[in-house]
Structures are given as structure tokens and as C-alpha cells.
Amino acid sequence: MDNLLLKTLELRDELSAAERAVVSDMIQTVHRVSARTDFVSEGDRATNSSLMLSGLSARYNVIGDGKRQISAIHIPGDFVDLHSLLIEPMDHSVTALTDCNIALVPHNLLRELTRSEPHLMRMFWLLTVIDSAIFRQWLVAAARLPAEAQLGRFFCEIHTRMNAVGLADGFSFDLPITQTDLGDAMGLSLVHVNKSLQKMRREGLLLWQGSRVDLLDWERLTAMAEFDPTYLNLERARR
């Protein structure tokens, strides 16, 4: 299995051979997590951070009336809880949306790297900062955009992120999640997600059959969703 973390990092800045070696060595213990299983729970005090190797996962919070709000979707190559190195206890849970393989990276190792590999540490810091930028965009979307635009943004973002690590095929990619999951991520009811998606399909913006998503009209989709990928920081720069 390819090391997508390496890809994720090298999209953003050049790494030295030594840094690449360190990153490759980080994947030691691999866990298999089955779909619909939490592998981080609110209140945990973690001693490892989890790196997605395959599958999809989601961070979420549950509010009083039982509603679930997903605040992030993680794809292969993403660190799920790098921030658990610094904060505790965890203020959210993480669940596997599909069967997942995750690598557990010990906090001890990461803390040691902050001493020995300052540039690599900045790259990890960058990953958490990009996370943050995604939260901001989701907040703007949830608070201000109508359902269809919000959904459009979601598909554009996931496509862009998957494409960046080689998991998209043109404008097509796998998204094996349910409309309920999508509603939990957008802060919309299942019914409303369903009706909005149908409208988007009727308008020829996208297809979503089985687990396959096809973005049929990138131009109109990005326009109606006001999607601008700048916040994903997909350019090489000095970090």
C-alpha cells in the first residue's frame, strides 16, 4: 500500500530524503476498523494519533437531542487526530464510515520529532492548520449557504482532496457513504438531502449511484457552490 501521507505532505512542500524516511517509518502498527465502529471516543486521552491508510472516517459530536454533527471527513493519507498530541481529553469522537485501515503513530515519537525534525514538525502543524481551514469553510457553508450549494461544496472538496492523492478518476470517485451520513455532515435532514440531490441530478450537475460519484459539470457545480480550493493549500511552498 502506497504511503499517501507522504503524498499529502509532498504536495505542499519538498521533503528531504531523511524526512521521507522518518515518515515512512512512522507506519508500524496497523489496525483494521470495521464500518460503523468508533475508534476515537469523546473523553479519550490518547497516546497515539491515527493515520488513515484506507477507507473513510468522520469526526462527530452528538448534541442533547441525539442529533449527530459530523465536523470532518477523512480520506486515506489524512491524520485523523494529530491534534490529540496537544489537547486532551478529546472533545469529539471519530467513527469509521467504511472499513478502514489505520496506522497508530505514538505521541512519544511525534513529540521527539518536534525536537529532531523542525521542518517536518511544521509540515504536521500545517496539516492541522489545513484541517482548521476546512472547518472554517464548512462553518461558512453550514451557516450561510442553501442546501444545494452546501452539498455542491462538499462534493467539490472531497473530489479535490481525493484527486490530490490519486483517488479520483477524472471527475469520478468512490464515496461509499449514506445520505444520512451526508445529512449529518451538512447539518441537514435526510429528507432534505435527498430532495436536494435529486434536484442537482435533474439539473445535470452530478450522478451518485451506488458508491460512485460523477461530477458532470465542474464549471456549473463550482459556480453554484462558490467553491474555491485555495483553502486546501495544494501548492508547493516553503513551509
Add this chain to the structure above:
Amino acid sequence: MDNLLLKTLELRDELSAAERAVVSDMIQTVHRVSARTDFVSEGDRATNSSLMLSGLSARYNVIGDGKRQISAIHIPGDFVDLHSLLIEPMDHSVTALTDCNIALVPHNLLRELTRSEPHLMRMFWLLTVIDSAIFRQWLVAAARLPAEAQLGRFFCEIHTRMNAVGLADGFSFDLPITQTDLGDAMGLSLVHVNKSLQKMRREGLLLWQGSRVDLLDWERLTAMAEFDPTYLNLERARR
């Protein structure tokens, strides 16, 4: 003027004398920004990060129809754009809600510190990670909570943060912003903010006259808002 950044950091972990000295020395050039002025603009490529010394500021994005969404409020002691060390260009703007004093901390200096002061840099990393945690909570609130609970959370959070750095007087604190600002932060219309606030006042939850906020019933307020300050990481721990 007290160094509130020092306070902000020492709330979360012990600093060595050397680290305290470094932090104190970071405040060199101070800028005065008047209310309603942007001091960071979307698209900027910054060479400094801004530290709030006094006043209130807000990060925001503007969407197509002109609506403004505030994604964060900054109080004295907060870094406004520490993340600009790592990402560029900026994906949002920052505006002064009141007259502000800000310190400009050069990225060169910060980058140098990642080499020489690993623990201190983890503390700065922590600040950006707490930022992130706040975004998550705002997202949950915007997407899932009714207006009153959302407003309640906001007041609870700001009070907790101000209190932590000594800017609250019991359950009372200064919040010299408008209801329009509040609506922009909550993703609610001015009209709805106004009516919700009135309801909360009638129910004896809070007062807001002039710039003074009084939280009259912390118990009921936190209960109705489902506020839990864990995500602010206000405990000392090894970071």
C-alpha cells in the same frame, strides 16, 4: 500592558524562564488599528502574525450575495493568524471590531523558534489546535442548535475565555460589538438575533446593555446552550 499571551500559554502548561523571556521579547512592533478596519485581507501573503494586545477582532469570509460570516472572535492574548506562518495565501480576512492594539510577530522569528524552542512551538501549535476546536464547536452550533442555544453558547464561550485571561468581572464582561456582528458570527439575521436576545433577557438569562454583558444565571444558560468548556483546554498539562 500585561502580556496576556504569556497568561494564555501558562494556563495550559508551565513555561521555563527562558521560554517566558522569548515570549516577552516577541512583542516589538505594536500597531494601532481602528474599529471597522481590516488588518488582514483574503489573498494576503503575510510575513508577520498578529497578536491581540487589546480590543476585539474577527475573522470572516464574504459569500456571493454579500453576506458576511464571522468564523472567529479574538480577544486580547489571542494570536489572530498564527496559521499564516504555514498557509498562504490567506483564505479569510480579519477586521477590528473595536479599536485594537496588535503586535506584529515576524514569521522569520517564529520559524527560527521551531528550531530552537520545540516545546514553545508545541505551545503555539496548541493555540492553533484550540482554534480548531472552537471552529468545530461553532460548526456544531451553527448547523444544529436553535438560535437561542447558539447565542447562549457564544456568551458562555466568550465569558470563559475572557475570564481565563482576567478580562471578566464575575459573570460580567465587556462586549462592545453590535447585534449585526453577532448575527454575522452566528449565521443569523439581525432581526432574529434581536428577538432571540429579547427572549433570553425576558427569561432572566442575561443582560446586555451598552457594551456590558451580565450572565445572570450561569446554570440555566449553560444547560440550555449545552455548553461544556472542555474544548477550550483550560487545564495545565504536559503539551
Add this chain to the structure above:
DNA sequence: CGACCTATTGAATACCATCAAACGCCGTGG
């Protein structure tokens, strides 16, 4: 005192949630 900003009020409307039920698909088991 007038201009401007902020707060307040009321009415009409839009978007989305909730409730309820049916439909298709697929795996299981009689």
C-alpha cells in the same frame, strides 16, 4: 438639530424539519 448608527417591531414568505409511509435492493433462512 440633523445625520447616522443601532435597536426594535410587525408582516409576509422561504427554507428546511418532522412525520409517516412506501419502495427497491440484498442477504438470510425456511
Add this chain to the structure above:
DNA sequence: CCACGGCGTTTGATGGTATTCAATAGGTCG
């Protein structure tokens, strides 16, 4: 082989929360 149940999707009806539009009132500052 077909009945059954579970899960995800789809549909229609109804109600509620929040928006928008529009107008008024209060306060502050030059």
C-alpha cells in the same frame, strides 16, 4: 425458490424556525 426483514432511498403532507422587507424609535456625535 420465495418469504421475510433490514437498510437505504424516495415521496408527500404539514408545521416551525428563521429570513426578508419595511418601518419606527432611540441614542450619539458633529
